[in-house]
Amino acid sequence: RERxxxxxxxxxxxTGLSGSGKSTIAVALEKALWERGVHAxxxxxxxxxxxxxxxxxxxxxxxxxxxxRIGEVAKLFTDAGMVALTAFISPYRADxxxxxxxxxxxxxxxxxxxxxxxxxxxxxxxxxxxxxxxGQIPEFTGISAPYEPPLRPEITLRTDAxxxxxxxxxxxxxxxxxxxxxxx
Numbered sequence: 001r002e003r004x005x006x007x008x009x010x011x012x013x014x015t016g017l018s019g020s021g022k023s024t025i026a027v028a029l030e031k032a033l034w035e036r037g038v039h040a041x042x043x044x045x046x047x048x049x050x051x052x053x054x055x056x057x058x059x060x061x062x063x064x065x066x067x068x069r070i071g072e073v074a075k076l077f078t079d080a081g082m083v084a085l086t087a088f089i090s091p092y093r094a095d096x097x098x099x100x101x102x103x104x105x106x107x108x109x110x111x112x113x114x115x116x117x118x119x120x121x122x123x124x125x126x127x128x129x130x131x132x133x134x135g136q137i138p139e140f141t142g143i144s145a146p147y148e149p150p151l152r153p154e155i156t157l158r159t160d161a162x163x164x165x166x167x168x169x170x171x172x173x174x175x176x177x178x179x180x181x182x183x184x
Contacts, residue, residue: 007038009078010180011071011103012171014087015096015150016113017142018128019120021159022087025113025167030085032168038181041077043070044087058139064095071099078107083180091141093148106178111171112153117142119160 012029014022026042033040049056053069056062067090077084090096100108120142121129132140139145155174157167175181 005039005081007081007083007181008107008179009081009083010107010109010175011074011078011084011086011099012109012111012175013074013090013096013099014085014111014113015090015153016115016159017117017120017147018089018140019123020113020115021123021157021164021167022089022113024164025157025159025171026085026087028164028168029171032172033083033181036181036184038083039081040083040085042085042087043074043077048073048088060092060139060145064092067092067095067099071095071102074099075102078103083175089141089147091145091147093150096150106180109155109171109174109178109180110150110153111155111157112150113157113159114149115159 014026016022023044026044030040030042048070052073053066056066067088070086070088074084074086096110100110128137128140129143131137132143141147155171157170159167172184176183
């Protein structure tokens with residue numbers, strides 16, 4: 001498949017708080033990869049929570065199952081030779097580590113989308129943080145539920161200090177260096 005596709009399959013796992021920029025960067029990266037002829041697909045709450053995982057809520061157990069299912073789907077994409085771009089808060093380190101363990105070494109790229117909580121709140125067009133602070137959303141990551149940042153992510157993006165374009169370039173450079181995608 002690698003020979004036919006002209007690139008390796010991999011999973012690029014964006015993790016971070018709500019509003020940190022995970023989906024925005026994943027979609028921009030998907031476009032940049034397509035422009036290079038790389039087969040890529042974004043998995044995020046918009047296309048997973050409303051279908052595959054519509055029966056799950058936001059309890060700790062449901063969050064764990066949500067990430068387990070997404071990890072299995074991402075592995076299928078990776079095995080098929082695609083670059084799966086996942087954009088989920090995925091608050092628990094153990095859940096992300098479990099997904100990493102599904103993949104051969106080098107096929108899982110964890111990307112910490114680091115952004116201060118205050119900036120995430122300023123970006124929140126849906127008003128989720130405000131509702132969480134008012135007690136209207138229980139178990140909201142970063143407010144009333146924990147977020148466990150990765151200890152050693154392959155990539156850290158600081159989205160309060162770098163643009164979407166800079167973030168995409170940083171991830172592309174890593175994927176090129178690791179031989180996952182051809183140099184552009």
